[in-house]
Amino acid sequence: MKPRDRFHKTVNHEEPDRVPLDYWTTHQAYENLRDYLGIESPETHRWGLFSEWKTSEELLRRLNVDFRHVHMKTAAGFKPQPLPDGSLEDEWKSGSKLIGEYDEVTYYPWAKFTEVEQVEEFDWPDPDDPSRMDGVRELAKHLHEETDYAVVGFIAGPWGIVEMAAHFMRGFDKFLVDLLRRPDLAEAMMDKSMKLAIEMHRVFLDEVGEYLDCLQVFDDLGHQYGLIMSPSVYRTLVKHRQKKVYDDIHQRAPHVKILYHTCGAIEPLIPDLIDVGVDILNPIQPLAKGMDSVVLKEKYGDKLTFHGGIDLQHVMSAQGSIEDVRAEVDTRINALAHGGGYILAPAHNIQSESTPQKILELYDYAAKKGAYPLK
Structure with missing residues (x-):
């Protein structure tokens, strides 16, 4: 079966020939595996959080990965600027190192902002800068028409409403305090981020939407032991804003599935994420509180496709063995893959302590174990 067909049967909750596989990694883990396999890959220019780096096609084929990615670019005129603390300023004016x-x-x-007007008057870079899509449509068209892979798109930069406001612009600690003490300020920040996300997705989808199978969005709502905000705060201040973004995506590209990334223990909000239009949930961190794969499949498996699930905190760390890797694959497939609705992938980015041998075993064993009908 072709990878794209495999993806579509899976998200339609049908059983394809095998469980689809996806690959998320840190740069160092990728380089370790690439060098171990003796693969030469295109040079990557790395300068910061939103820098672009390329994954070797040969490596993706070796791992039997069913997806290929296409993303909006940073504006051509942007050059990262050093800040006094040694970080580099990105296009959105936050700094990282x-x-x-x-x-x-x-x-x-936005760390020192005290007034709504300061947020409203803040100038974003221009979403309509044509250099953002330079060559992107051509790549998406090529992947759709000349390959059999499922094509996944994402915009580079504004990663979600909470993510952009809290993680990049305000700082998580201040933003969470704002939600309770200055909700007007927090809402202004989320509105600013929401409008940018809608505009960026407009530019992206109007160019490449017809060639995509899936669109990644990001908005972290959890940590290892719980939510970063109460369900009531989420439902009052965040949920309707997310829905506006995802409704606009579905309106512009009705055939495209939304793959939503949120770390952590977010089970109490899964019904809400379904409500706002999420089709695929990532990364299903198995050691996070309340994220038991069997329970999630029983409660939400008819409404969601699960993406991820493979434990990185123990199994794929230096502590885990090859036997642990096989057992982990068995566990996730048995829990999540019956009836379709599961894309096997790491439960976040593979870390550098995951040896190339374990990464290869993960993908080789999963390709065999995930064959339908499941044993």
Whole structure:
């Protein structure tokens, strides 16, 4: 079966020939695997959180990955600027620097704002800058018409309403306080982020929507042990804004499935995410509180496709063995894959301590174990 057909049968809750596979990784884990396999790949120019890097096609084929990605670019005229703390300012005026394996945000342009007017008057870069889509339509058209892979798109930059306002612009601690003490300010920040997300998706989907099978969106709502805000706060202040963004996406590209990323223990909000138009939920962190795969499948498996699930905190870490990897694949497939509705992938980005041998075993074993009918 062709990968694109495999994806569509899966999200329609039918059983394809095997469980689809996807690949999320940190840059270092990718380089370790690439070098282990002796693969040469295009040079990547890395400068910060929103820098673009390319994954080797040969490596994706070796892992039997069913998806290929296409994304909006940073505006051509943008050049990252150094900030006094050593971070680099991105196009959206936040600053980040490499800490460990991740580019962490260290400068927040809205951190000192006290008035709604300051947020409203803040100038975003122009979503309609034509350089953002330079070559993007051509790539999406090529992937759709000349390959059999499921094509996944995403915009580069404004990652969600809460994500943009809290993580990049205000700072999580201040934003969470704003939700309770200054809801007017928090709402202004979310409205500003929401309008940008709608405009960016408009530009992106009007160019490539016809070639996409899936669109990734991001908005973290959880951590390891619970939600970052109460369900009531989410439902009062966040939910209707997310719905506006996702309704607009579905209106512009009705055939495109929305793949929503949120870390953590978010089970109490899953019915709400279904309400706002989420089709596929990622990353299903199995060790987060309340994220038991069997329970999630029983409660929501007829309404959602699950994406992710493979434990990185133990199994794919330095602690886990090859046998643990096989057992983890068995567990997730048995829990999530019956009747379709499961895309096997790591439950976030593979870390550098995951050895190339374990990564290869994960994908090789999953391709065999995930064959339907499931045993």
